[in-house]
Amino acid sequence: MDQNGKKPVIAIMRPESYVVKSRELAESFGFEVVAIPMIEIEGMKDEYFDAFAENIFSGISDYVIFTSANGIDHTLSKITPDRHSKFIDALNNTNVVAIGPTTRKQLEGIGIGVMGMPGVYSSEGLVEYLCPDVKGKQIDTARSAYGSSLLISGLRDCGANVLETKVYTLTLPKGPLQDELITKSVNGEIDVFAFTSSMMVRSFFDRAEALCEGKSIREVLENSLVAAIGIPTANTLKEYGVEVNVTPDEYTFKEILRVAKAALEN
Numbered sequence: 001m002d003q004n005g006k007k008p009v010i011a012i013m014r015p016e017s018y019v020v021k022s023r024e025l026a027e028s029f030g031f032e033v034v035a036i037p038m039i040e041i042e043g044m045k046d047e048y049f050d051a052f053a054e055n056i057f058s059g060i061s062d063y064v065i066f067t068s069a070n071g072i073d074h075t076l077s078k079i080t081p082d083r084h085s086k087f088i089d090a091l092n093n094t095n096v097v098a099i100g101p102t103t104r105k106q107l108e109g110i111g112i113g114v115m116g117m118p119g120v121y122s123s124e125g126l127v128e129y130l131c132p133d134v135k136g137k138q139i140d141t142a143r144s145a146y147g148s149s150l151l152i153s154g155l156r157d158c159g160a161n162v163l164e165t166k167v168y169t170l171t172l173p174k175g176p177l178q179d180e181l182i183t184k185s186v187n188g189e190i191d192v193f194a195f196t197s198s199m200m201v202r203s204f205f206d207r208a209e210a211l212c213e214g215k216s217i218r219e220v221l222e223n224s225l226v227a228a229i230g231i232p233t234a235n236t237l238k239e240y241g242v243e244v245n246v247t248p249d250e251y252t253f254k255e256i257l258r259v260a261k262a263a264l265e266n
Helices: 016-028 049-057 069-076 081-091 101-109 123-133 149-157 176-186 198-210 214-222 231-239 253-265
Strands: 009-012 032-035 040-043 063-066 095-098 138-144 161-171 192-195 225-228
Touching: 009 016, 009 176, 016 032, 016 253, 049 081, 049 138, 049 161, 063 069, 069 101, 069 138, 069 161, 095 101, 095 123, 123 149, 138 149, 149 161, 176 198, 176 214, 192 198, 192 253, 198 214, 198 231, 225 231, 225 253
Parallel strands: 009 032, 009 192, 063 095, 063 138, 138 161, 192 225
Antiparallel strands: 040 161
């Protein structure tokens, strides 16, 4: 709270499916929340999914990487229910790698053992973690259509054979709610902006530009606390001329809240 006892207001722009838990977590840190999605999640199935599933079922996979809880959910949604148990058993016969603790928790919650996860929860961290052991190995991964290309190119540079399937994509919602967030921002109603992906940054600025508020939004962010979940998101903000005030060491939403709160108190 500030000197007047007012809670700082944080803008959370994560997909609708994250809103309830994100709000509860932010409120537990003492924030007042404005939650308006600037990105949404939509399932998809590309031409590589069947080969991905067959590699796992047949035992060809040496490693299987999941980079988000969404990737797990959208992978299972494409496996017929009668084969879920067999698919989980097959995964447990490979080395399953999670990008971070949230993904690990999701996997373990459905009975999938996790071999490990990187020290840095990012594509670069995964490459660094796996590179010494994957030469000549088969690595399969199911993730977002907007996942960093550094994961695939980095593992291939380490000598691995990599099969990537894209099981969900991100879309940019455009409507009165999104316009409301820009208006609230320009009116000075937001103290903290929590950006958790590059797509979110681009969506936010697209809406601002559509409302002819691009310049105003940059001025608002200059006078607010801007938090980015990781280096790629921070770099995207810099492309828009925005200085990032805080970036957590661990790329999780809980950590972004913790460092934002600490920055406000200092």
